[in-house]
Amino acid sequence: MNVIKAIYNFIAGDMVILVGVLILLAVLLLINNVAALAPIRVITGPVLIIALLAILVATLLREIKPKP
Numbered sequence: 001m002n003v004i005k006a007i008y009n010f011i012a013g014d015m016v017i018l019v020g021v022l023i024l025l026a027v028l029l030l031i032n033n034v035a036a037l038a039p040i041r042v043i044t045g046p047v048l049i050i051a052l053l054a055i056l057v058a059t060l061l062r063e064i065k066p067k068p
Contacts, residue, residue: 016062020055024048 011018031037031044 014059016059017055020058021052024051024055027051 008018028044028048031040031047
C-alpha cells in the first residue's frame, strides 16, 4: 500500500489535480474526436491553459484554507 501511495503522490500529489486533469483531458478528447464539435477545435489551446490554471488555483485555495 505504501508503494501505491508513493506513486500517487509522485504523479499527482493531490486528488483535485488528478481528477481535474483527467476531466480536462476527456473534454479535450471529445472536442478533437467528435465531428459536431469541430468548430470549437480552434480554442482547445486556450481552454487547456485556462483550465489548468483553474485546477491549480482550486488546489492552492484548498491548501491555504484553515483546517478545523
